[in-house]
Amino acid sequence: MKKRFEAHPLELGGDDPAGLGQVKTDLGGGVERPSDSHHLRKTVSGSFEEGHDSMLGNRFERSSAAWDHVMMSSHSVVVIGAGFAGLNAVKTLHKTDVDITIVDRRNFHLFQPLLYQVATAGLNPSDIAYPIRSIFRGQANVKRVLLAEVVGLDLDTRSVTLDDGSTLSYDSLIIATGATHSYFGNDDWEEHAPGLKTIEDALDIRGRVLARFEEAERTPGDADRLLTFVVVGAGPTGVELAGALVEIAVHALASDFDAIDPSAARVVLVEGGEVVLPAYPNRLSESARSQLEALGVEVRTKALVKNIDDTGVDLASGERIEAGTVLWAAGVKASPVAALVEAPKDRAGRVVVEPDLSVPDHPEVLVIGDLASIPGVPGVAPAAMQQGRHAGRQIIDRLAGRPGEPFRYKDKGSLATIGRARAVAHIGSARFSGLPAWAAWLGIHIFYLIGFRNRLLVLISWAWNYLTFRRGARIITDTRRTR
Ligand SMILES: Cc1cc2nc3c(=O)[nH]c(=O)nc-3n(C[C@H](O)[C@H](O)[C@H](O)COP(=O)(O)OP(=O)(O)OC[C@H]3O[C@@H](n4cnc5c(N)ncnc54)[C@H](O)[C@@H]3O)c2cc1C
Numbered sequence: 083m084k085k086r087f088e089a090h091p092l093e094l095g096g097d098d099p100a101g102l103g104q105v106k107t108d109l110g111g112g113v114e115r116p117s118d119s120h121h122l123r124k125t126v127s128g129s130f131e132e133g134h135d136s137m138l139g140n141r142f143e144r145s146s147a148a149w150d151h152v153m154m155s156s157h158s159v160v161v162i163g164a165g166f167a168g169l170n171a172v173k174t175l176h177k178t179d180v181d182i183t184i185v186d187r188r189n190f191h192l193f194q195p196l197l198y199q200v201a202t203a204g205l206n207p208s209d210i211a212y213p214i215r216s217i218f219r220g221q222a223n224v225k226r227v228l229l230a231e232v233v234g235l236d237l238d239t240r241s242v243t244l245d246d247g248s249t250l251s252y253d254s255l256i257i258a259t260g261a262t263h264s265y266f267g268n269d270d271w272e273e274h275a276p277g278l279k280t281i282e283d284a285l286d287i288r289g290r291v292l293a294r295f296e297e298a299e300r301t302p303g304d305a306d307r308l309l310t311f312v313v314v315g316a317g318p319t320g321v322e323l324a325g326a327l328v329e330i331a332v333h334a335l336a337s338d339f340d341a342i343d344p345s346a347a348r349v350v351l352v353e354g355g356e357v358v359l360p361a362y363p364n365r366l367s368e369s370a371r372s373q374l375e376a377l378g379v380e381v382r383t384k385a386l387v388k389n390i391d392d393t394g395v396d397l398a399s400g401e402r403i404e405a406g407t408v409l410w411a412a413g414v415k416a417s418p419v420a421a422l423v424e425a426p427k428d429r430a431g432r433v434v435v436e437p438d439l440s441v442p443d444h445p446e447v448l449v450i451g452d453l454a455s456i457p458g459v460p461g462v463a464p465a466a467m468q469q470g471r472h473a474g475r476q477i478i479d480r481l482a483g484r485p486g487e488p489f490r491y492k493d494k495g496s497l498a499t500i501g502r503a504r505a506v507a508h509i510g511s512a513r514f515s516g517l518p519a520w521a522a523w524l525g526i527h528i529f530y531l532i533g534f535r536n537r538l539l540v541l542i543s544w545a546w547n548y549l550t551f552r553r554g555a556r557i558i559t560d561t562r563r564t565r
Pocket residue numbers: 162163164165166167168185186187188190191192194195196197198230231232233258259260261278279318319417419450451452453461462463464466497
């Protein structure tokens with residue numbers, strides 16, 4: 083059955099303890115699809131075969147006549163989303179004889195872990211984004227990169243509908259459209275407290291933050307409220323934002339205004355749970371809290387948000403924090419594409435996948451990255467990259483007649499930065515904080531950035547910011563924000 087977008091029906095969820103008329107233009111691989119027997123099928127009426135080769139985990143049986151057909155024709159793979167997961171799936175398929183079509187609603191891959199740097203004027207948007215076409219320029223089997231939004235999926239007829247009404251057909255489909263913010267049912271808060279997920283979000287936040295200093299300069303009598311910044315949610319993004327906001331106020335802007343003292347700005351980090359960075363070992367959570375406080379951030383844990391409006395935040399305790407800017411870093415839910423996949427969903431609306439990352443009863447459809455719900459696997463970039471590589475290998479193995487394998491996540495550790503020379507790291511059995519953790523964070527983020535130019539520019543920008551205490555990207559592009 084074909085599904086199209088309607089009002090977003092996703093449930094609340096996420097990782098936040100804060101509690102809180104189709105035109106049939108076939109753009110597809112042009113491959114005529116054999117009958118349904120062409121599909122890989124799971125044995126024993128839909129359950130996975132448990133055979134002698136249990137070391138390999140779940141196995142698939144191949145319908146050989148159908149697959150012979152596929153091997154003779156070119157196998158078309160459609161990949162929706164060129165984030166960390168989709169990108170790694172396509173790269174893994176680079177030496178295979180398949181025709182790949184990539185669809186993304188943006189023409190660039192975005193390095194989300196550094197978005198907060200754009201939001202806080204440390205980096206420019208082009209430093210952390212890279213054109214998808216350029217990434218795959220040298221990969222011959224990437225036949226098309228389409229700038230389009232996916233608005234419909236029909237897993238039975240194997241068709242993907244784009245926002246211009248055209249459709250793509252596929253033999254294998256990889257869905258990797260990631261996640262978005264969750265306001266836990268309070269969607270009206272979004273207007274007052276933007277979240278950070280896209281370049282547009284980052285530029286919006288940058289504009290709001292810088293504009294508050296300008297407004298305070300014009301109306302110094304209201305500076306206390308205007309220069310109070312509340313960040314809701316003390317996960318890695320909230321912690322990064324809070325630390326960077328203090329740096330802007332105390333260092334970057336300190337001597338640039340006449341009527342106000344930017345360093346008197348107040349940054350409040352509000353968290354519904356008991357600790358900051360709840361996913362980290364206790365010792366690192368505590369270290370993160372003391373590093374934030376040493377920087378000048380007011381940390382409020384066990385503080386549930388009851389309401390957010392244009393001039394501040396109400397806490398469940400009855401306290402009101404008057405603020406010029408409120409930022410949302412509290413909740414995550416699946417991208418709306420998940421609602422188009424007929425499969426069980428978890429509380430955050432993510433697709434509950436089979437152990438091999440396929441959709442139940444559709445072994446030719448793999449859901450990966452932040453869109454997939456896999457027990458014990460966090461929504462972080464390394465997990466998305468590993469799932470991308472696994473999805474690519476699943477397609478290669480099945481085309482070669484080899485059995486499918488379950489996905490196994492290798493946790494390589496986690497790092498969160500708090501500010502200049504401040505961070506926490508949990509790598510293997512090592513737990514460390516402060517300057518060494520920050521150096522590790524810096525090196526890893528530069529290493530994983532795509533494009534030599536980006537790596538060089540980010541390195542130069544950071545070195546410059548570090549030595550001069552300046553933030554060069556202090557541009558307000560939306561002048562409505564200055565009121
Ligand atoms: C601010 C922030 C900071 C983060 N920091 C870290 C960190 O420090 N370390 C870490 O490991 N992880 C971090 N993460 C998490 C990490 O970025 C994600 O886990 C990772 O990006 C997930 O990869 P993905 O490929 O599943 O989704 P994404 O990277 O989100 O990619 C999804 C892609 O799908 C496209 N898309 C979405 N909907 C459609 C549609 N309908 N049609 C077509 N295309 C569509 C999008 O344009 C996008 O290119 C951070 C995330 C954010 C938002």
